[in-house]
Amino acid sequence: MANSKDNKNVLSAYEKASLEGIDPRCIPQKLNGPVPEDDQIVYPNYSNSEHEIWSFLFNRQMKYLPGRACNEYLDGVENLKFSPKKIPSLKDLSSVFYRTTGWKIARVPGLIDVDDFFSFLKRKIFPSTDYIRVKDELDYTPAPDLFHDMFGHMPLLTNKNFASFYQKFGEAALHAKGIDRKDLETFHWFTVEFGLIKKSEGMRIYGAGIVSSLGEVQHALSNEVEVKEFNPEIIIKQQYDVWHLQPVLFSIESFEQLEDGFMKWTHNRGML
Numbered sequence: 009m010a011n012s013k014d015n016k017n018v019l020s021a022y023e024k025a026s027l028e029g030i031d032p033r034c035i036p037q038k039l040n041g042p043v044p045e046d047d048q049i050v051y052p053n054y055s056n057s058e059h060e061i062w063s064f065l066f067n068r069q070m071k072y073l074p075g076r077a078c079n080e081y082l083d084g085v086e087n088l089k090f091s092p093k094k095i096p097s098l099k100d101l102s103s104v105f106y107r108t109t110g111w112k113i114a115r116v117p118g119l120i121d122v123d124d125f126f127s128f129l130k131r132k133i134f135p136s137t138d139y140i141r142v143k144d145e146l147d148y149t150p151a152p153d154l155f156h157d158m159f160g161h162m163p164l165l166t167n168k169n170f171a172s173f174y175q176k177f178g179e180a181a182l183h184a185k186g187i188d189r190k191d192l193e194t195f196h197w198f199t200v201e202f203g204l205i206k207k208s209e210g211m212r213i214y215g216a217g218i219v220s221s222l223g224e225v226q227h228a229l230s231n232e233v234e235v236k237e238f239n240p241e242i243i244i245k246q247q248y249d250v251w252h253l254q255p256v257l258f259s260i261e262s263f264e265q266l267e268d269g270f271m272k273w274t275h276n277r278g279m280l
């Protein structure tokens with residue numbers, strides 16, 4: 009007969025973490041079957057207070073974004089028809105993706121295993137959560153929630169150039185091993201999550217980790233940040249700390265430059 013110790017051995021990393029007092033949202037889960045995609049995604053029965061959390065976060069970030077976020081991001085917010093009143097439906101957002109860039113959305117239960125994540129990107133599918141942070145975590149949540157996924161990541165995925173780059177990223181990452189994986193993670197951090205873009209009207213934000221964070225959106229364009237020019241070889245050597253405001257960021261000239269630079273670099277390293 010199995011005792012409790014044996015039982016522990018058959019638990020997933022996710023289940024073990026919750027037994028050991030680690031926030032299980034921080035443990036990537038390996039998907040063990042298909043997840044709902046596009047029009048198969050069912051809209052959850054959100055409570056009024058969950059819709060209020062969305063409204064609060066949406067209104068708070070939108071106060072800062074005009075004049076700070078790039079046009080491509082703001083156009084995406086418009087394309088996706090985000091409303092402050094109600095948490096968007098993944099199914100509706102997926103149909104905008106499909107119309108604009110041919111991408112779709114899959115609903116995933118939380119942080120997922122990196123191989124699962126990259127293979128979604130390669131198939132032009134953005135894996136998104138559909139739960140929202142609780143009131144005590146308005147300023148910071150340790151793992152992705154729908155506000156980060158929808159508000160942070162989705163607007164740019166309605167932009168053809170960015171979406172094309174992100175699909176290549178998934179493809180390269182699936183081929184990458186060892187140090188290449190680690191370098192890609194750093195590259196992702198300084199572009200997709202914390203990227204800036206130089207526009208004729210001034211420096212603008214495109215990274216999901218900045219647009220969805222109150223602290224970062226006020227800090228990223230300030231004098232406290234050293235902005236370096238986009239260069240994959242330099243980016244991958246840059247240290248970062250996920251717990252503090254970022255002191256160094258990288259700026260691209262355009263999303264074409266991001267894709268071209270990424271393609272050349274991954275090609276030289278044999279990833280693409």
Ligand SMILES: [Fe+2]
Pocket residue numbers: 152156160161201216217
């Ligand atoms: Fe993210």
